[in-house]
Amino acid sequence: MPASTNPFDGSARNWDQRRMSVQLAEVENLLLPLLVLNDQQHWLDFGSGTGLLSVPLAARVGRVTALDTSANMLEVLDEKGVSNIETHNQNVFAGLPCDYDGVVSCMALH
Incomplete structure (x- = not known):
């Protein structure tokens, strides 16, 4: 398997423990x-990362x-x-349904 070229792949395991991630999770809550x-x-x-926003949102929606x-x-x-x-590993909406009730994004634009 070729090495990943995505700069976030290397920090995925520790992402939720980063100070900024913890602070953002508090704001989101x-x-x-x-x-x-x-x-x-x-x-x-959009740009869900490790689910800092997806997980609490999933507790409130279907x-x-x-x-x-x-x-x-x-x-x-x-x-x-x-x-x-x-989960979907892609950066475009091609092939995804377009009938969402809402769209959220946190830290997608770095």
Whole structure:
């Protein structure tokens, strides 16, 4: 298997422990209750990484599609075992459904 060229693959295992990630998770936990969410909704997390936003969102909606360019970040997310999160390793919307009830993104633009 060729070495990954994605710069985030190397930091995936420790991503959730980074100070910035912990601080952002705290902010997200304050903001999510302000959204009108229900278990019938399907949300897209664009640039989901390890799921810092996908996981708490999945607890409040029916389904989350997590999209990221880093296979290793998505592997960490998959290991969290959240059954209503579907991961996709790609950077474009080609082939994905377009019927989302909402789109979220955190740290996708570095």
